[in-house]
């Protein structure tokens with residue numbers, strides 16, 4: 001695979017937003033939908049859990065479907081894999097939330113507190 005974007009031949013409106021699909025999503029679609037790999041095998045190959053793979057595939061199909069039906073450019077971007085999602089518990093209100101710590105500021109979505117507990121401190125761990 002050597003691509004960085006997919007452009008529809010006729011673009012009705014050049015200002016229509018591009019749809020960003022990650023390299024990981026493209027790989028997953030390639031393995032599962034093009035090569036016909038089973039989820040389990042593909043997940044192993046991509047070092048993901050089956051759940052994570054399912055999530056990626058659903059997202060990718062939705063985005064690609066939208067690009068096709070809305071005539072949008074698909075921009076293929078490299079993004080940190082979903083593994084960078086991390087669970088935090090708010091030290092103030094107790095809300096548990098996922099944050100991509102490579103991108104987002106760690107802040108509680110409920111009470112906007114920046115005081116957090118990590119998995120270990122809060123005594124839960126399922127990542």
Ligand SMILES: [Zn+2]
Pocket residue numbers: 090091092093094095108109110111112113
């Ligand atoms: Zn909170």
